[in-house]
Amino acid sequence: MTTSLTLTRPQKAAAILVAMGKPAAGRLLKFFKQEELKALIEAARMLRTIPQADLEKIVAEFEAEFTEGAGLLDSADKMDTLLSETLSPEEVSAIMEGRQKKPDTGPLPVWPQVEQLEPMRIGGFLAGEHPQTGALILSKLSSQLAAQVLLTLEKPLRSEIMKRMVTMASAPQAAMRLVENQIRTRLLDGSSSKDTSTGQARLASVLNEMDKTQLDEVIQDLEAVGTPDLAGVKARVFSFDDMHLLSQKARVLVFDGMSTDVITLALRGAPEELVEAVLSAIGARSRRMIESELSTGSEGIALADIMQARKTVASATVRLSREGAFELPGAQAAAEAA
Incomplete structure (x- = not known):
């Protein structure tokens, strides 16, 4: 008879795992290294009953608590069952053969990639598709992105798509595969239409860190050297000095909930037109407080603090535009030019 005194450490560990049962042992198996799992399997195959x-002695050695009902165990069979029900056949095979599971060479899922695209790019794709296809695609996107895409579409197409979204049932798998293939080849495939939106956004984020004078100078330099896709960059650029170019509704959204201290600091030394544009977008009480502070002048206030406050306001404006709350003046100008 095999006793605890003649068992190796892997055999003892295998015996305890089998005694624990599938739910608890299955959770523990995930923490073992591949070499350790292989040793456990080989140790279990050497055990009989x-x-x-003896099992209680083994448990005592590991200082673990053992519940009733373990009885006599056929360790090898139980370990096979335990592994087969907690690991995939490929994982078990990889453990025993000493190799890793082969990576999946199939195409990447479509929808997580689409979620990373600019709403305008997705809207341009949908403009050439049937409204039913548009409704199917939007139904697969997050609510926030779908709303942003809808706002980029012409009203007739937007209405047709939304009407179909209301009555749309689950699409057959064959139809879904066709749509996903079209998205992969026409919207995601860089060889068919190079997506420069990421680069445009990256450059715009750098330019948005500059003040108005620096920004205008750099834009002129970029125009002089013939920078490609510069219109897309301009559409994403915004400085505090452009605040008066936003619509009243957009300015209200920007300053809603913003600290009056930040607003006051940003307005110090600003042109009268800009001051009025900002103050007209906030509540009467806050306006009176800010006007009172501004009347004391800007003496003793560091210019760096003023510029930082203006960057804070500009950053909040850019963030809201990216979320689809409104368009920046640059984007509006680009749309009108087109």
Whole structure:
């Protein structure tokens, strides 16, 4: 009879795992290294049955608590069952053969990639598709992105798509595969239409860190050297000095909930037109407080603090535009030019 005194450490560990049962042992197996799992399997295959008394001695050695009902165990068979029900056949095979599971060479999922695209790019794609296809695609996107895409579409197409979204049932798998293939080849495939939106956004984020004078100078330099896709960059650029170019509704959204201290600091030394544009977008009480502060002048206030406050306002404006709350003046100008 095999006793606890003649068992190796892997054999003892295998006996305890089998005694624990599938739910608890299955959770523990995930923490073992590949070499350790292989050793456990090989150790279990060397075991036959373990009397209850010997099993309790093993458990005591590991200082673990053992519940009733373990009985006599066929360790090898139980370990096979335990592994087969907690690991995939490929994982078990990889453990025993000493190799890793082969990576999946199939195409990447479509929808997570689409979620990373600019709403305008997706809207341009949908403009050439049937409204039913548009409704299917939007139904697969997050609510926030779908709303932003809808706002880029012409009203007739937007209405047709939304009407179909209301009555749309689940699409057959064959139809879904066709749509996903079209998206992969026509919207995501860089060889068919190079997506420069990421680069445009990256450059715009750098330019948005500059003040108005620096920004205008750099834009002129970029125009002089013939920078490609510069219109897309301009559409994403915004400085505090452009605040008066936003619509009243957009300015209200920007300053809603913003600290009056930040607003006051940003307005110090600003042109009268800009001051009025900002103050007209906030509540009467806050306006009176800010006007009172501004009347004391800007003496003793560091220019760096003023510029930082203006960057804070500009950053909040850019963030809201990216979320689809409104368009920046640059984007509006680009749309009108087109």
